[in-house]
Amino acid sequence: VRGLRLAALLACAVGLAQADDGEVRLPPLERVTFDNGLRVIVGEDHELPLVQVYLLVGAGASQDAPGKGGLATLTAATLTRGAGERSAEELARAIESLGGAITASAGRDGTIVDAEFLAEDLGAGLGLLQDVVLRPRFEEDEVRRARDEQLAAIRAARENPSNVVAECFDAWLYGDHPYGRPAIGRPTSVQALGQADVRGFYERWYRPNNTILVLIGDVTRADAVARLKTSYGSWEGRPDAVPARPPVPPSVAKPRLLLVDDPASTQTQIRFGNIAMPRANPARMPASVGNTILGGGFTSRLVEELRVKRSLTYGAWSQFDMRLTTGSFQIGTFTKSATTLETLQLAVEVLQKFRAGGPTPEELTKARAYLRGQFPLALETAEAIAARLAEIEFYGLPQDDLTTYRTRVAAVTDAQVKSTAEQWMPPAEHLAIAVVGKASEIREPLEGAYGELRVLTAEACASLTEPVR
Amino acid sequence: VPRRLLVLVALTALASSSTAAHALTPPPTTKAVVLPVVTRDLPNGLRILVHEDHSAPVVSSYIFFRTGSRNEKLGQTGMAHLFEHMMFNGGKKFGPGVFDDTIESAGGSTNGYTTRDFTAYLNNFPREALPVVLDLESDRMGALAITEKNLEQERGIVMEERRLRVDNSVRGTMWEGLYLHAFVQAPYRWNPVGFMSDLERITLADAKAFFTTYYAPNNAVMVLAGDVDADAAFELVAQYFGNIPRQEPPAKVPWGEPPQDGERRITVQKRAELPAVLMAYHGVAATDPERAVFDVIGQLLAGGDSSRLSLDLVRAHEVATVVSADLQWGIDPELFVIYAQARPGKTALELTARVDAVLSTLADTDVTPDELQKAKRQLRADYVRGLKRAGGKADQLGFAEVVLGSYTKLFELPAQWDAVDAASVRRVIGERLTPPKRTRVVLDPLAAAAEPVGAEAAQ
Numbered sequence: 001v002r003g004l005r006l007a008a009l010l011a012c013a014v015g016l017a018q019a020d021d022g023e024v025r026l027p028p029l030e031r032v033t034f035d036n037g038l039r040v041i042v043g044e045d046h047e048l049p050l051v052q053v054y055l056l057v058g059a060g061a062s063q064d065a066p067g068k069g070g071l072a073t074l075t076a077a078t079l080t081r082g083a084g085e086r087s088a089e090e091l092a093r094a095i096e097s098l099g100g101a102i103t104a105s106a107g108r109d110g111t112i113v114d115a116e117f118l119a120e121d122l123g124a125g126l127g128l129l130q131d132v133v134l135r136p137r138f139e140e141d142e143v144r145r146a147r148d149e150q151l152a153a154i155r156a157a158r159e160n161p162s163n164v165v166a167e168c169f170d171a172w173l174y175g176d177h178p179y180g181r182p183a184i185g186r187p188t189s190v191q192a193l194g195q196a197d198v199r200g201f202y203e204r205w206y207r208p209n210n211t212i213l214v215l216i217g218d219v220t221r222a223d224a225v226a227r228l229k230t231s232y233g234s235w236e237g238r239p240d241a242v243p244a245r246p247p248v249p250p251s252v253a254k255p256r257l258l259l260v261d262d263p264a265s266t267q268t269q270i271r272f273g274n275i276a277m278p279r280a281n282p283a284r285m286p287a288s289v290g291n292t293i294l295g296g297g298f299t300s301r302l303v304e305e306l307r308v309k310r311s312l313t314y315g316a317w318s319q320f321d322m323r324l325t326t327g328s329f330q331i332g333t334f335t336k337s338a339t340t341l342e343t344l345q346l347a348v349e350v351l352q353k354f355r356a357g358g359p360t361p362e363e364l365t366k367a368r369a370y371l372r373g374q375f376p377l378a379l380e381t382a383e384a385i386a387a388r389l390a391e392i393e394f395y396g397l398p399q400d401d402l403t404t405y406r407t408r409v410a411a412v413t414d415a416q417v418k419s420t421a422e423q424w425m426p427p428a429e430h431l432a433i434a435v436v437g438k439a440s441e442i443r444e445p446l447e448g449a450y451g452e453l454r455v456l457t458a459e460a461c462a463s464l465t466e467p468v469r
Numbered sequence: 470v471p472r473r474l475l476v477l478v479a480l481t482a483l484a485s486s487s488t489a490a491h492a493l494t495p496p497p498t499t500k501a502v503v504l505p506v507v508t509r510d511l512p513n514g515l516r517i518l519v520h521e522d523h524s525a526p527v528v529s530s531y532i533f534f535r536t537g538s539r540n541e542k543l544g545q546t547g548m549a550h551l552f553e554h555m556m557f558n559g560g561k562k563f564g565p566g567v568f569d570d571t572i573e574s575a576g577g578s579t580n581g582y583t584t585r586d587f588t589a590y591l592n593n594f595p596r597e598a599l600p601v602v603l604d605l606e607s608d609r610m611g612a613l614a615i616t617e618k619n620l621e622q623e624r625g626i627v628m629e630e631r632r633l634r635v636d637n638s639v640r641g642t643m644w645e646g647l648y649l650h651a652f653v654q655a656p657y658r659w660n661p662v663g664f665m666s667d668l669e670r671i672t673l674a675d676a677k678a679f680f681t682t683y684y685a686p687n688n689a690v691m692v693l694a695g696d697v698d699a700d701a702a703f704e705l706v707a708q709y710f711g712n713i714p715r716q717e718p719p720a721k722v723p724w725g726e727p728p729q730d731g732e733r734r735i736t737v738q739k740r741a742e743l744p745a746v747l748m749a750y751h752g753v754a755a756t757d758p759e760r761a762v763f764d765v766i767g768q769l770l771a772g773g774d775s776s777r778l779s780l781d782l783v784r785a786h787e788v789a790t791v792v793s794a795d796l797q798w799g800i801d802p803e804l805f806v807i808y809a810q811a812r813p814g815k816t817a818l819e820l821t822a823r824v825d826a827v828l829s830t831l832a833d834t835d836v837t838p839d840e841l842q843k844a845k846r847q848l849r850a851d852y853v854r855g856l857k858r859a860g861g862k863a864d865q866l867g868f869a870e871v872v873l874g875s876y877t878k879l880f881e882l883p884a885q886w887d888a889v890d891a892a893s894v895r896r897v898i899g900e901r902l903t904p905p906k907r908t909r910v911v912l913d914p915l916a917a918a919a920e921p922v923g924a925e926a927a928q
Contacts (some may be wrong), residue, residue, distance in 0.1 A: 047524065048853065089784070092774035097843045099850030118850070145784075152790040152812050155742035159639045264740050264915075267632040298557075298569040298579065308566070311625025314633055336632060366574045373576015373595045376525050381857045 023403050024376050026385065030221040034229065036237045037209030041389050042224045043216035045382050051122055051217030053129060054386035055113040056394055058212075059205035060106045061183035062246045062324075067192070070154075070185015072106035074146055074193050075201045079104040079113065081142040084131030088142050091128070100125055102132055108183055109246075109324040110394060111206075114383070119218035122227075130231040136202065143195045150190050157184070158458055161262060161436045162334075165269040168461040169434035172258045173273065173328060177249040180465040188462075207241035208232060212393045214386040246325045251275040252432045255451035260458055261439035268340040268437030270347070273330030274426035279322040279395040285408050286416035287320050287424055292367040293359050293417070294318045294351065294425070295331060299366070301350050306333055312343045318351075320424070324395065329425055337438050341445040344435070348428050355425050358418030371409045502853055503880045504862060507699045513715045514687025517706050518866055518876055519699040522859055528599055528695035529860040530592045532606060533867040535690075536683035537586045538661040539722050539801070545671055547627065547663015548679055550583040554623035555615065555676065556590065557581070560608035565619070568605050575601055583661050586800045587871050593860055596696040600705060606691075607709035610684060615676050624668060631662045639739045643747050643910050650733050651749045651804055651908040655726040685716035690870050694863035724801050726751075733908040741914035743790075744811040746820045750907045752805040755798040755872050761885035762897045763796035763805055768844035769836060769894065770794035770807070770827070775843070777831065778809070782823045788815045789823075800872055805902065817911040825904065832899035835891040848886045 027043040034040065064071045080102055081088040095102055100117040113133060117125030157163040167182050174180030184190075213232070215224050252274045277283060295302040295318025302316040316333040331351060335343040359367070379385050379402065392401050433450050435442070436458070447453055456463075509517045541548050557579075559565040572579045577594025592602050635641040645660045652658040691710075693702055729751060753759045770778045771794040782789035791810040797803035809820040856862050869879035 048857065050853070089775060089780065093843070096773040096775050096847060097839070099843075099846035116854075145787075148787070148812065149783075149790045152743060152810070155813065156790075156810060159739075159741045161637055262740070265637055267629070267637045297573050299566075299573050304566075307626055308622065311622050311629075314626050314629040334633060335629065366570070369576045370573045370578075373598075374578060374593075376527055377578075377593055380525075380859070 021407070023406050024379055026403060027216060028221065029389075030225060032225055034208065034233055036233070036235055037207075038232055038235065039212045039393055040225065040228055040232075041212075041214045041393070042219070042221045042228070043214070043382075043385065043389075044219060044221055045216050045385075046218050048382075049119040049218050050382065051117050051119050051125065051215065051219060052382040052386055053113075053115040053126075054214045054216075054383065054390050055115075055129075055133065056212045056214075056390040057111040057113070057206050058109070058210045058394060059201075059243050060108050060110045061181065062108050062178040063201070063205060063243050064178070064181070064185070067189060068197060069181050069189035070150060070183075071193055071197055071201050072111060073184050074143070074150055074190065075198045076104040076106040076111050076113075077146040077150060078138055078143050078198055079136045079202075080132055081146060082137035082139055083128075084135040084137075086131070087137075088139075091131075094124075095128055098124060100128075102129055104132070106183060108179060116383070122219065126227055126231060133206070134232070134235055138195060138198050138202065140195045143193075143198050147190060147193055150184060151187055154182075154184055154187055154190065161265060161267070161269045164260060164262070164458045164461075165271050165332075165434055165436040168258060168260050168436065168456075168458065168464075169271040169273075169330070169432070171461045171464040172256070172434045173252065173275070173432040174249050174465070176465050176467045178246050179249060179323065186462050204238070205241055205243065207238045208235045209237040210241040210243075212390045214390045216382040216386045248326050249275055252426070252430050255429055255431050255433070257446060257450040257453045258432075258434040258461075258464075259439055259443060259446060259453060259455045260434065260436040260461065261455060262436050262458070263438060263440065265337070265436070265438045267334055267336055268343075268435050268442055269332075269334045270340070270344055270433070270435050271330055271332045272344075272348070272431050272433040273328050274430050274432060276320055276327055276329035276424045277322060278324060278326045279391075280397055281322070283416075283420045283424065284322070286412050286420040288371065289364070289367045289409065289412045290354075290359070290417045290421045290425070291318055291320055292371060293363045294354050294421075296367075297370060301354060302331065302333070302347060305346060305350050306335075306343060310346075312339050312346070316347065337441045340435065340437060340442040341449060344433070344446075345449070348431065351425060352428055355421050355427065358414060358421060361414070364412075364414055364417065368409055368412060372406050375405055375409070502856065502883065504856070504866065506866060506876055508876075509703045511686065511707055511711055513711065513713055514685070515706070515710050515713075516690045516870070517703060518690065518692045518870065519697060519702050520692070520694040520859075520862055520866060521697060521699055522694060522862070523696050525859075526596045526696050527859065528594055528596050528602075528693060528697055529858075529863040530594075530599075530602055530606070531692040531694075531860075531863040531867045532590045532610075533690045533692070533871045534588045534590075534683055535688045535871055536588055536679075536719070537584045538659060538663070539585050539656045540683065540719065541656060541659070541663075543659075544667060545675055546659045546667040547631075547661070548667075548671055548675060549588055549683075550661050550663065551620075551623055551627050551668065551671060552676060552679055552684075553581045553583045553588050553590075554627055555619050556609050556613060558619045558622070559614040561612035561614070562608045563605060565614070568609070571601060571605060572598075577602065585657050585661055589864070589867065591860065591864070599693075599697060599702070603705055603709040607713065610686065610689070610710065611713040613680055613684070615673065615680055617673060620671075620673055620676055624671070627662070628665065628668055631665060631668065635660060635662060636665075639737075639741045639912065642739060643737050643745070643912055646735055646737055647747050647749050647806070647908060647910045648804070650735050650910075651729075651751070652726055655724060655801065656722060657799065657801065657803065681716060682719050686710060686713045687715040688719060690867055692863040692867040692870075694866070695859045722801070726802070729906050729908075732904050732906075734911070735909070736911050736913050738913045738915055741912060743813060744815070744817040744820070744914060745912040746809055746811075746817040746824075747910040748807045748821070748824065748907050749804040750902050752796045752803050752901075754800060754802050756874055756878075757802070758885075759893075759897060760796065760798070761882075762889050762893045764848060765841070765844050765886060765889045766831075766894055766898060766902075767795045767805070768847050769831070769840065772844060772847045777827050778807070778824065781827050782809055782820065786823055788812060788819045798872060817913075821909065828898055828902050832895055832902075834895075836894060838891075841889070841891055841894070845886050845889070849883050852882060
């Protein structure tokens with residue numbers, strides 16, 4: 001594979017019908033809010049005999065109490081291990097016998113329960129999902145099993161330098177803000193979690209007034225809404241189920257560099273950036289265009305300078321990670337140990353040039369065409385549409401966000417991109433930088449290059465997220 | 470009515486376009502998923518498959534060349550993949566950098582990938598861009614600029630790719646070691662990314678010879694899926710690709726893997742947290758009638774939380790956290806690979822013992838009809854999911870044409886799975902999935918250093 005972010009660019013192919021104005025046309029939708037506050041969106045898509053459900057609970061790792069890191073993840077992991085009349089094993093067998101799937105996983109700001117079934121199994125599939133969402137058993141032994149597996153997953157993830165750099169960069173950038181802690185938790189916090197914690201998290205946050213449910217598939221809207229009403233209409237709400245938003249974390253005001261030692265490594269992983277914008281932000285579209293020019297696709301400035309011209313790396317990218325309260329802007333790449341400083345300096349220089357000069361007219365035209373052309377491809381499957389519709393509700397984006405996208409991207413101007421880059425892409429003197437590599441080889445060149453230098457082991461990155469006393 | 474992915478309930482013959490070179494015979498099953506496809510062969514041997522799907526104004530193009538790392542020799546390993554990289558850097562009409570730039574300017578995206586069996590080039594783009602895409606593709610197929618600059622640029626990039634995927638990856642190192650020991654003679658031995666020393670060694674002359682032999686129209690299959698008109702597409706392809714000369718067909722890959730007598734064991738020592746084990750048994754070629762039995766066995770063993778290995782290793786005995794089992798599909802007989810990752814405190818030996826116990830039970834006792842049915846239903850569901858996107862359809866059609874021998878074989882898969890019975894599951898496990906016929910890679914984790922170099926700088 002030619003790389004960049006590895007599999008990311010392999011996602012492909014056809015999406016939705018196109019309206020006369022060039023915008024994508026969504027399947028026919030119906031939106032209902034039940035009396036208990038559950039927001040429901042149902043869409044008819046008869047192309048394949050499948051039904052897709054995407055349920056978003058508005059609580060995630062950001063709601064993990066102090067000392068309870070990993071609880072949202074553990075709650076989601078235990079959700080599918082026994083529900084209603086079925087034990088964990090019976091539930092798995094029932095779902096898999098239908099050739100279906102129900103998965104649950106927690107992110108930072110939300111938890112997603114995802115289900116897919118054949119349309120002919122609609123009744124049975126929705127029944128199983130209803131059990132999982134409303135009647136999870138959370139048996140003590142299942143909580144223990146899920147916890148042990150989570151502890152093992154935390155350790156296994158450390159084997160991969162790109163996981164280590166992602167975790168340590170978040171800790172280095174966000175510090176003791178909830179976004180600084182890994183959603184999966186840390187060994188010490190997860191070890192202490194038990195059945196009461198999981199039940200408590202579920203009882204508090206898994207409530208209809210904190211949930212969005214999208215169903216798309218080979219159904220009629222009226223039938224689907226009626227079935228959902230029967231299943232979820234009497235689910236009890238709770239006034240305090242909607243969490244307060246996490247506070248806005250402080251931006252990095254002077255450069256700092258974290259070196260995570262990986263003594264056997266021959267390649268250095270590099271990430272750097274700063275706090276940036278939340279998802280709901282008027283600059284989102286210019287930011288997307290600017291990011292495409294700087295570090296999206298195969299013809300970005302980062303790829304051109306680091307990969308094509310100098311063969312320093314196999315992949316280089318930039319991204320805005322837009323979350324509920326705020327998020328980050330970051331650049332990522334990797335290179336052999338010997339060229340660590342050269343690659344880092346060059347990537348920083350590419351960023352600075354873009355901030356200072358903005359896009360060329362050719363770059364702007366190309367980025368707009370690229371995003372416009374790729375948009376229908378990103379909405380090709382029912383699950384992709386369901387996820388985007390749920391996100392619109394969750395982040396409070398305009399309801400026509402998807403159906404005006406192509407017009408809005410075409411209207412982005414040079415001045416908008418330039419001012420967005422200046423405002424939201426950090427200058428060199430405001431960068432948090434994290435590298436994972438062989439300290440005995442790369443430490444000396446990095447010394448003094450970007451402000452304070454700290455050297456830690458991967459395990460010690462946890463200390464960065466502890467409150468400063 | 471737009472032609473789409475048709476899910477035909479009951480025995481239904483599918484009328485494909487009148488230009489179809491192959492009549493489609495519906496598979497003998499009550500439910501079949503069949504894509505309408507029309508085909509044409511140009512006089513120079515280029516084979517074209519078109520699947521029309523007008524549900525969105527978008528097209529996926531996949532070009533498969535029948536060359537992968539199995540066509541390489543020791544000393545030149547990694548050539549096919551390095552070549553895939555070079556293909557993006559200009560031909561005769563279009564200079565360096567123009568390919569990616571033109572595709573993205575037209576709203577498309579582009580990439581490629583290389584396997585042991587083949588190399589694929591893909592583009593996903595708005596339908597208006599079809600002529601541009603074909604122009605670019607024909608330029609590089611007909612006259613790639615194989616220059617010193619192109620080679621040197623991609624050589625450095627591919628070395629970084631190897632460092633990422635293999636040298637600095639625990640899993641990548643284990644998989645490379647597995648194939649190097651499971652195969653003795655077959656060129657499936659080496660990883661498609663190649664050995665670092667070979668990546669340093671490959672010359673411009675090697676690259677030129679490789680291009681002439683393998684990047685010929687008679688060694689390629691083009692698949693177009695999406696909002697295209699088949700007849701118009703055939704004309705366009707003929708116009709752009711018709712003048713590229715055919716070449717002598719490549720030499721057949723000599724296959725002569727000797728039978729394995731006795732388990733081969735190797736140890737990988739890497740900085741890691743948890744022990745793990747990879748076990749490979751010699752399987753069958755993707756075209757072998759027995760392949761479907763291996764597919765079903767893979768599902769029975771590790772298809773979901775209610776599978777045999779999950780229930781035994783993860784749930785009952787709590788020795789593993791992750792298990793998987795799959796036959797890799799190849800032109801030549803590939804490997805059936807079982808993977809298990811240990812829980813903290815458990816060993817690779819304990820994982821191996823449980824896997825052996827599960828296999829031995831399955832060799833002695835028939836699986837229940839319900840369990841067999843569940844495995845088949847999961848395989849069919851995965852198959853339908855793989856055809857959700859136009860790119861997925863183009864990829865699968867091309868894969869079937871190159872690896873299974875014809876795109877029509879794709880539609881026969883569900884019926885092949887349905888035909889698998891409990892007796893053949895038992896027989897294949899008993900005969901083939903036995904310790905003396907396997908290669909076992911054990912990960913022996915090296916502990917992390919307690920203190921990093923230069924930790925005194927920490928506050």
